[in-house]
Amino acid sequence: MNTPIIEVIDLTFDYPGFRALAQVSLRIEPGTVTALVGPNGAGKTTLLRCIAALDTPLSGTVRVAGHDVYESPREVHALMGYLSDSFGLYSELTVAQGLEYAARSQGLATEAVAKAVQTTAERMGLGDKLQKLASTLSRGQRQRLAIGQAIIHSPQVLLLDEPASGLDPEARGALAGVFKALQAQGMTLLVSSHILAELDAYSTHMLALNQGRVLEHRALGGATAASAGAPAERLLRLEFVHSAESVASWLANQVNVTLRHIDASGLEISLRGDAAAQAALVSACVAAGYPLTVVAPVTENLQQSYLKSLEAGRSSGRDSKSADKAQP
DSSP: OOOOSEEEEEEEEEETTEEEEEEEEEEEOTTOEEEEEOOTTSSHHHHHHHHTTSSOOSEEEEEETTEETTTOHHHHHHTEEEEOTTOOOOTTSBHHHHHHHHHHHTTOOHHHHHHHHHHHHHHTTOTTOTTSBGGGSOHHHHHHHHHHHHHTTOOSEEEEESTTTTOOHHHHHHHHHHHHHHHHTTOEEEEEOSOHHHHHTTOSEEEEEETTEEEEEEEOSSEEOOOTTOOOEEEEEEEESSOHHHHHHHHHTSTTEEEEEEOSSOEEEEEESOHHHHHHHHHHHHHTTOOEEEEEEOOOOHHHHHHHHHHHHHHHHHHHHHHHHHOO
16 A cells, blocks of 8 residues: 555544534545545535644644644645635735745745746746736736745645636636646645536546545546555446347356446446456457447546535435434
């Protein structure tokens, strides 16, 4: 099992008269981009602030790169960038001055500041704006400057709370490109947003919260990530020359195959295993007299994944309430 870059264990946080987080536990792997999703009041911002050591929980543990964030906040802040949903800029400072201020605040050596300012401005697409006042920038440019200030010290982890709020589609697309580039350079991102289509463009994982609890935390795409030494799970759609009904019972008896859905033209399965296991299943189908016409990964967008998680969580809650009522 990989060592997580972020580890949260039994985190509980209370506001007066309200529990915002209830025994939240999760692990985030290095180099991933995790979409933090959930309805208003789910606990997303509180979770980000606790990971950033900006709020102190009632109980629980948070580690970033092995450091306990409450015992060693300065060490953690040196490894982390954080952008709140209500970020502010010094409007009468130029882009260069704002970045220099952030660099010096993060403790960069004097001789390293100028290079960090130039490099960060170019990363954010602001290389030609260095002498512009922050107050003269567009909303998208201001957002990129704020992110630049958060990453001026090249952190390992970047936490972002509603980074695309108020941006037009073009600016959101540009921001998605920035996040992809940061991930490609090895940074781990945890991004909270209500704009799920925007998160779809760059997220590798989904972390869904509701009422202060984790509904689901998993990889996105046609294959889920392996965990605890277990093989990955591939979600596949199969279509055959013959009717899907005639193949279903045979498939259900194959090792590492679980039927998920059957319709008039084909069926969906989950297959535990890698590409070699998929190839072996295709060969077995043909050998058994069930020639395939289509083998394709089943993918869901983030909106579909989130809504399924939310409905599953609600169903679980209804089941729990029913069981409680049934107790003598």
